[in-house]
Amino acid sequence: MEGLVIWLIVTFVKILVILGIVLGVGAYLTLVERKVAAHIQRRPGPMVVGWHGLLQPLADGLKLLTKEDLFPRYGNRFLYNLALVLALVPATLVFAVIPFGPEFEVFGVKVKPILTDVNIGLLLVFALGSMAVFAIALAGWASNSKYALIGSMRKAGIVISYEVVITFAAMGPLILAGTLSTYHIVQSQIEQGLWYVWLQPIAFVVYMFAMLAETGRVPFDIQEAEAELVTGFTVEYGGMKFGLFPLVEWYIEVLSLSAIAVVLFLGGWSPINIPFLGFVDPLFFLGPLSPFIWFILKVSLLFLFVLWLHWTLPRYRIDQITETAWKVMLPLTLLNILLTAILAPILWR
Amino acid sequence: MPWAKEEEFISLKRRFEGLEVEEKSTITILHIPKARLLDLLKALKEEKGYKLFLDHSVVDFPDKRPRFQAFYILYNVDEKKRIVVKTWTDGTLPSMEKLWFASKWAERECYDMFGIRYEGHENLVRAFMWETYQHYPLRKDFPLEGYATDYLPSLNETLWGESLQGLMNYDRMHTPVPTLEDLEITEKRRLQKKAQIVLNWGPLHPGTHGTMWFLFDLEGERVFQCDVILGQLHRGVEKLAENEMYNQFLVYTDRMDYLSALCSNQAWVVAVERLLGIEDLVPEKAKYIRTMMAELQRINSHLLWLGTYALDLGALTIFLYAFKEREKLMDIIEGITGARLTISYTRVGGVRMDLPEGALEVIKAFVKRFPKELKEWETILSRNRIWLRRNIGVGVVEKEEVYFYGLTGPVARGSGVPYDLRKFEPYDAYGWVEFDIPIGENGDVYDRYLVRLEEMRQSLQIVEQCVRALEKMSKNAPFFAESPDPKKLKLPLDGIGLKVPEGETYSSGENPRGELGFYIYSTGGVKPYRVKIRPGSMYNLCVYPKLMKDRVIADAVAILASLDPVVGEIDR
Numbered sequence: 001m002e003g004l005v006i007w008l009i010v011t012f013v014k015i016l017v018i019l020g021i022v023l024g025v026g027a028y029l030t031l032v033e034r035k036v037a038a039h040i041q042r043r044p045g046p047m048v049v050g051w052h053g054l055l056q057p058l059a060d061g062l063k064l065l066t067k068e069d070l071f072p073r074y075g076n077r078f079l080y081n082l083a084l085v086l087a088l089v090p091a092t093l094v095f096a097v098i099p100f101g102p103e104f105e106v107f108g109v110k111v112k113p114i115l116t117d118v119n120i121g122l123l124l125v126f127a128l129g130s131m132a133v134f135a136i137a138l139a140g141w142a143s144n145s146k147y148a149l150i151g152s153m154r155k156a157g158i159v160i161s162y163e164v165v166i167t168f169a170a171m172g173p174l175i176l177a178g179t180l181s182t183y184h185i186v187q188s189q190i191e192q193g194l195w196y197v198w199l200q201p202i203a204f205v206v207y208m209f210a211m212l213a214e215t216g217r218v219p220f221d222i223q224e225a226e227a228e229l230v231t232g233f234t235v236e237y238g239g240m241k242f243g244l245f246p247l248v249e250w251y252i253e254v255l256s257l258s259a260i261a262v263v264l265f266l267g268g269w270s271p272i273n274i275p276f277l278g279f280v281d282p283l284f285f286l287g288p289l290s291p292f293i294w295f296i297l298k299v300s301l302l303f304l305f306v307l308w309l310h311w312t313l314p315r316y317r318i319d320q321i322t323e324t325a326w327k328v329m330l331p332l333t334l335l336n337i338l339l340t341a342i343l344a345p346i347l348w349r
Numbered sequence: 350m351p352w353a354k355e356e357e358f359i360s361l362k363r364r365f366e367g368l369e370v371e372e373k374s375t376i377t378i379l380h381i382p383k384a385r386l387l388d389l390l391k392a393l394k395e396e397k398g399y400k401l402f403l404d405h406s407v408v409d410f411p412d413k414r415p416r417f418q419a420f421y422i423l424y425n426v427d428e429k430k431r432i433v434v435k436t437w438t439d440g441t442l443p444s445m446e447k448l449w450f451a452s453k454w455a456e457r458e459c460y461d462m463f464g465i466r467y468e469g470h471e472n473l474v475r476a477f478m479w480e481t482y483q484h485y486p487l488r489k490d491f492p493l494e495g496y497a498t499d500y501l502p503s504l505n506e507t508l509w510g511e512s513l514q515g516l517m518n519y520d521r522m523h524t525p526v527p528t529l530e531d532l533e534i535t536e537k538r539r540l541q542k543k544a545q546i547v548l549n550w551g552p553l554h555p556g557t558h559g560t561m562w563f564l565f566d567l568e569g570e571r572v573f574q575c576d577v578i579l580g581q582l583h584r585g586v587e588k589l590a591e592n593e594m595y596n597q598f599l600v601y602t603d604r605m606d607y608l609s610a611l612c613s614n615q616a617w618v619v620a621v622e623r624l625l626g627i628e629d630l631v632p633e634k635a636k637y638i639r640t641m642m643a644e645l646q647r648i649n650s651h652l653l654w655l656g657t658y659a660l661d662l663g664a665l666t667i668f669l670y671a672f673k674e675r676e677k678l679m680d681i682i683e684g685i686t687g688a689r690l691t692i693s694y695t696r697v698g699g700v701r702m703d704l705p706e707g708a709l710e711v712i713k714a715f716v717k718r719f720p721k722e723l724k725e726w727e728t729i730l731s732r733n734r735i736w737l738r739r740n741i742g743v744g745v746v747e748k749e750e751v752y753f754y755g756l757t758g759p760v761a762r763g764s765g766v767p768y769d770l771r772k773f774e775p776y777d778a779y780g781w782v783e784f785d786i787p788i789g790e791n792g793d794v795y796d797r798y799l800v801r802l803e804e805m806r807q808s809l810q811i812v813e814q815c816v817r818a819l820e821k822m823s824k825n826a827p828f829f830a831e832s833p834d835p836k837k838l839k840l841p842l843d844g845i846g847l848k849v850p851e852g853e854t855y856s857s858g859e860n861p862r863g864e865l866g867f868y869i870y871s872t873g874g875v876k877p878y879r880v881k882i883r884p885g886s887m888y889n890l891c892v893y894p895k896l897m898k899d900r901v902i903a904d905a906v907a908i909l910a911s912l913d914p915v916v917g918e919i920d921r
Contacts, residue, residue: 315663
């Protein structure tokens with residue numbers, strides 16, 4: 001009984017912490033993005049609200065919340081609102097299986113900094129990722145606008161193609177680790193003294209591409225190509241409802257997929273890895289905090305990489321994107337799986 | 350002046366009865382009866398090499414019978430000659446749409462403005478005004494202020510005594526106001542299959558670069574038919590021109606192609622100077638200043654094009670880079686002329702004022718720095734694989750199509766036609782400076798992109814040479830022409846009292862968006878009798894529906910931006 005109460009309390013605290021981090025950080029990443037973009041474009045970015053625009057996300061949020069709630073004529077109000085829920089919930093749920101660090105002890109209670117260490121963690125991630133299609137398709141359909149419909153169809157096409165690719169790309173590390181649990185994948189990387197990116201460079205590159213496509217980042221941001229479709233499937237949304245879609249797509253999903261990339265390829269919370277030799281930790285002075293810092297560092301690096309691409313490259317056309325997915329990336333990942341599956345049992349264990 | 354000579358048409362004279370050749374210093378005209386017009390134009394196109402269609406319209410003489418004098422302006426690109434073909438009509442003309450697609454648009458405009466009916470025209474609908482409009486605005490009996498009682502019909506009104514039943518009545522003429530109901534009616538008319546969407550792209554859409562309205566008939570994302578609806582920005586500039594003095598009309602040229610106001614100013618004053626025959630009187634300094642400013646304006650305009658083009662293809666950062674440099678140029682232009690957008694700096698006979706102190710230094714600093722920036726953007730874009738895949742092979746314009754569609758400017762040069770009036774027919778100081786004309790090979794979007802980038806470099810070269818020439822000149826050198834005989838020809842700086850003798854001419858300038866031509870018909874006096882403006886953008890746009898066939902929407906922005914139309918000039 002006592003164990004159950006403690007477990008409930010711990011889980012509750014975890015949920016609060018994760019939700020707080022995800023939504024808070026998600027909101028503040030808008031500021032990060034705007035600042036990074038501004039400096040790439042040789043301008044200062046937001047400077048007025050707070051010191052160097054630090055309060056800008058709050059001002060934005062306030063503005064979005066106080067806006068009139070518009071609804072398109074002849075739209076389907078139920079689906080219109082359902083799309084929002086379907087976009088936000090699965091994207092946030094992915095964080096349930098992301099391990100932020102190693103197990104630690106507080107007040108004599110052992111705590112794993114992961115909400116649920118289920119043994120099908122990665123399966124859950126991809127299942128939830130596929131849910132994004134519903135949100136987008138519904139948003140486009142319920143808006144009763146051709147621009148929204150075309151945008152949502154484009155996005156649905158991409159998500160379906162790249163869901164396949166991203167799943168196959170993740171298969172390589174899975175074979176090496178022999179488990180679907182995210183926590184244990186990291187653990188096995190630490191035990192083997194090796195980040196899987198060294199063995200799976202193709203899978204990593206493909207994964208990063210697929211991640212850009214899934215989250216609608218440049219060069220795959222065709223679903224909201226503003227020159228063609230104004231803003232794609234969000235065109236009929238207003239106020240905070242409009243704000244939610246980019247928040248989910250561009251920030252929460254990028255964060256969750258970056259975290260999964262870190263877990264799969266970059267050894268989770270482990271410090272810098274020298275292949276086959278072990279780990280070097282320049283942050284050793286932080287003591288037990290160091291793994292968490294490493295995890296955050298890696299995720300932010302990937303996030304900045306995504307931003308860098310976003311503000312540099314032009315965008316692909318829809319047929320070119322799906323063509324790349326099916327003709328280049330999928331064969332590559334299949335080859336990768338084949339090689340891994342043949343070589344791993346011989347050389348690995 | 351690059352007008353064809355009379356001798357050339359001796360053989361034609363034998364074949365065409367009633368053909369008369371009129372050769373003047375400002376123009377060469379072939380007069381032909383209406384019955385043989387089509388054959389003559391065909392012969393000119395196919396035998397004599399006058400392949401490039403420049404312009405067509407009519408001049409209205411209410412007192413004469415027949416009433417309208419129609420003119421066709423053609424160009425022979427290989428031999429660099431221009432010819433005007435004229436005929437008289439009372440209201441009907443044969444359509445030239447088989448010979449030149451561009452004439453289709455010109456004819457639609459002429460039908461709209463004068464009520465000329467074209468026999469054999471496939472789609473003779475009004476170009477700018479709405480369908481139910483009863484009047485023909487450019488006729489001389491149409492009052493300048495228009496008819497106050499005629500306004501755009503509203504949906505709640507009854508048209509032609511027919512009672513409207515809301516959305517259900519699809520048979521009635523659709524209104525020109527793009528309301529929701531109207532869009533749906535247009536859509537219902539165009540739908541042929543079930544799996545089809547009619548996408549209203551515009552009139553207000555971020556991808557159209559202005560208030561243009563496109564209708565895309567889509568199957569999936571593939572466009573199988575595209576239509577352009579013009580007239581959202583029609584202001585009747587040509588009508589205004591007939592009622593303003595030569596110098597007063599200058600400010601309207603600013604407002605046509607508002608992104609390259611200086612070039613339009615220059616084209617207009619050069620046209621008037623040619624009509625007056627005072628081109629040689631304009632002092633050297635004024636010519637150099639005009640050339641330099643026009644080239645700065647060209648860079649300015651191309652920068653805006655580059656920024657928005659990259660923005661359309663998703664490269665957001667280039668947009669801000671380009672605009673930063675453009676801002677510098679705007680500051681330079683503002684410092685010299687006092688205005689940033691609508692400049693009106695040139696005058697018939699020179700420029701409005703001398704260069705201020707330090708202007709040349711600022712320009713020199715800009716010229717020195719700009720190539721570095723340009724190179725930086727090229728490293729981001731030109732060899733970028735995504736950029737190449739989006740651009741190469743998209744929107745291919747063949748060399749023959751350039752003539753067929755009457756394309757000019759960078760669009761023509763991108764397809765390998767070296768048609769550049771700065772070389773073909775040097776006005777102002779273009780004859781004295783050295784520069785190259787970049788031309789493309791394949792005629793796709795990427796070639797047009799490269800051509801425009803290279804044009805910026807060449808413009809810089811011209812600016813540099815102009816600066817060098819201007820530095821050598823004395824500070825007190827005149828910047829405005831002096832009339833040799835003030836009693837016969839008054840040449841004031843403000844243009845008031847400038848009288849132009851009887852005569853006509855067609856003169857054009859190389860604008861960043863193609864050839865901006867002015868056909869001026871003067872019957873003497875301070876105001877022109879008729880001014881026909883040849884808008885480069887409009888003829889460049891007329892190839893768009895053809896290029897959009899079987900492309901996806903994503904290409905629509907790329908192709909449209911590569912044609913680079915400005916609605917102010919298209920609709921006038």
